[in-house]
Amino acid sequence: MKNQSIKGWIKSGAPGVWLSAGAVSIAVIMTVGLLLLIAVRGLGYFWPADVLQASYQVPGSPAQTLVGEVVAREQVPRARLRATSTAVPADGPLTMTRELLKVGNRDVYGSDFVWVVADWLADVQAPADLLVLQRREWGNFYGRLLDIREHGQVVAQGADAWAELAPRLERVRHLRRALDRLEAQELSAINRGLENARLQARKLQLSGRFDAAAQADLGAEQSALNARYDEAEARLEALRAQIDRDSLTAVEAGGQAVPISLGQVAHAYRPNAMGPLAKAGFYCTQLWEFLSSGPRAANTEGGVFPAIFGTVMLTLIMAVIVTPFGVLAAVYLREYARQGWVTRLIRVAVNNLAGVPSIVYGVFGLGFFVYVLGGSLDRLLFPEALPAPTLGTPGLLWASLTLALLAVPVVIVATEEGLARIPRSLREGSLALGATRAETLFKVVLPMASPAMMTGMILAIARAAGEVAPLMLxxxxxMAPSLPVDGHFPYVHLDQKIMHLGFHIYDVGFQSPNVEAARPLVYATALLLVLVIVLLNLAAVALRNHLREKYKALDS
Incomplete structure (x- = not known):
């Protein structure tokens, strides 16, 4: 009787339902868990953690003072520690606790991080006067503020020095913003003008029209630009001198006094003296800086705004390119092509293209788009710039076309499926009412298939936005010197190289000279890449749902 009931339960299909539900639940739990891990480790990096001061004494060695943040804590087998340090005694528990301290001061110690045995730490404190300096180079500095100097002369010491530091740092920030504007706008425009004048002269030489009048005109233009450049350079040097006017002297844990220019200080704070609200405000400032500024210190610090901009722009251009080509190919295969072995072969080829490794597309894009097509366009349109390439070098346009080539099979398949679901009676009814085949296609078939097209575009964005391998080629x-969109004609520079969040993750995680310092940024950038892809997909889903509701009546 019991066996019959089990057989009946199996035949009812309930085991399959439970297995499917369990698989979906496990997938959701794993996905949410991964996102939570990335979010906690990435977003926690921006919180101003307390800075500890402790006496650390390895058995048989003199004690030393350590100052830093506790980054990680783990249990390590005693035998493993004995293999790295003979000071670890043989007797005792099987495991010992060790901590990773971020001690900063790379210019003094040579390394930002140090592993210590927790049992050898003593007199652990969190003094309120410990200072953290986020520097533009050499990472963080941990210590105590000694004095503030102007032109090398002491202007404040002790408690007065901390009160004097904030307004002087704000002054430096204003000067640095002015310097960045001068470099990014005025000097960039002058350099662009000089390069355009040089190319114009070369173009006239190639055409044989570089006569005395043309030489005089271009010479006058170049002289004016050179005069503007000299004046801007003088202002640039004056700004740099003003930025370097102020400095501070800080004392590190070992007692060494270290002079630091305020021009190299991004932020200065005392985390042990900050309350929860102050820390929350500082956290928001750090997070906004991460989203709105560019990277620094070999991409191990600073923000990722150029990578965000490059990722979004690359994906949008790819979507604009891939959608019409994918839709046209699907329409031809479904609506116009004679159904036979040729179309079946084409469909098999399209399905196989969707499984080709992405690096193969990158090699094809480099060989065909960059070298063949770009090199030919350079010889045809930009001969005056040769041998320096204009389009015959990797850039935004070729990266977008390569991603479009990678994603077009997905759009073709999704659009074909949408076209196949449209009843034949709708087409015949439209033709019976006197509409032409083209009018039927554009006014009846394509609007009703638009949700399927949007589904294809969503899948294309999901696949292409996170690709890294082909984009490297x-x-x-x-590091891109500037954004591909600016105020100079033609405003959108498709020949320019860009940064990308996926490649930024690879570079920071695997090519960084300071792995421990870069690890939190890997998590934060990975979370940001996921959010960017989700937002792009949500926008496409909202548009698809709108189209689906709009044409639901026709479908019914």
Whole structure:
């Protein structure tokens, strides 16, 4: 009787339902868990953690004072520690606790991080006067503020020095913003003008029209630009001198006094003296800086705004390119092509293209788009710039085309499926009412298939936005000097190289000279990449749902 009931339960299909539900639940739990891990480790990096001061004494060695943040704590087998330090006694528990301290001061110690045995730490405190300086180079500095100097002369010491530091740092920030504007706008425009004048002269030489009048005109233009450049350079040097006017002297844990220019200080704070609200405000400031500024210190510090901008722009251009080509290919295969072995072969090829490794597309993009197509366009349109390439070098346009080539099979398949679901009676009814085949296609078939097209675009965005391998070959770089959109004609520079969040994760995680310092940024950037893809997909889903509701009546 019991066996019959089990057989009946199996035949009812309930085991399959439970297995499917369990698999979906496990997938959801794993996905949410991964996102939570990334969020906690990434977003926690921006919280101003307390700075500890402790006496650390390795058995048989003199004690030393350590100052820093506790980054990680783990249990390590005693035998493993004995293999790295003979000071670890053989007797005792099987495991010992060790802590990773971020001690900063790389210019003094040579390394930002140090592993210590927790049992050898003593007199652990969190003094309120411990200072953290986030520097533009050499990482964080931990210590105590000694004095503030102007032109090398002491202007404040002790408690007065801390009160004097904030307004002087604010002054430096204003000067640095003015310096960045001068470099990014005025000097960039002058350099662009000089390069355009040089190319114009070369173009006239190639065409044989570089006569005395043209030489005089271009010479006058270049002289005016050079005069503007000299004046801007003088202002630039004056700003740099003003930025370097102030400095501070700080004392590190070992007692060494270290002079630091305020021009190299991004932020200065005392985390042990900050309350929860002050820490929350500082956290928001740090998070906004991460989203709105560019990277520094070999991408191990600062923000990722150029990478965000490059990722979004690359994905949008890819979507604009891939959608019409994918839709046209699907319409031809479904609506116009004679159904036979040729179309079946084409569909098999399209399905196989969707499984080709992305690096193969990158190699094809480099060989065809960059070298063949770009090199030909350079010889045809920009001969005056040769041998320096204009389009014959990796850039935003070729990266977008490579991603479009990678994603077009997805759009073709999704659009074909949408076209196949449209009843044939609708087409015949439209034709019976006197509409042409083209009018039927554009006014009846394509509008009703638009949700399927949007589904294809969503899948294309989901696949292409996170790709890294092909982009390394066709236009994405570690550090881009400027954004591909600016105020100079033609305003959108498709030949320019860009940064990308996926490549930024790879570079920071695997190419960084300071792995421990870069690890939190890997998590934060990975979370940001997921959020960017989710937002792009949500926008496409909202548009698809709108189209689906709009044409639901026709479908019914």
């Amino acid at each position: 066709v236009g994405v770089v570690k």
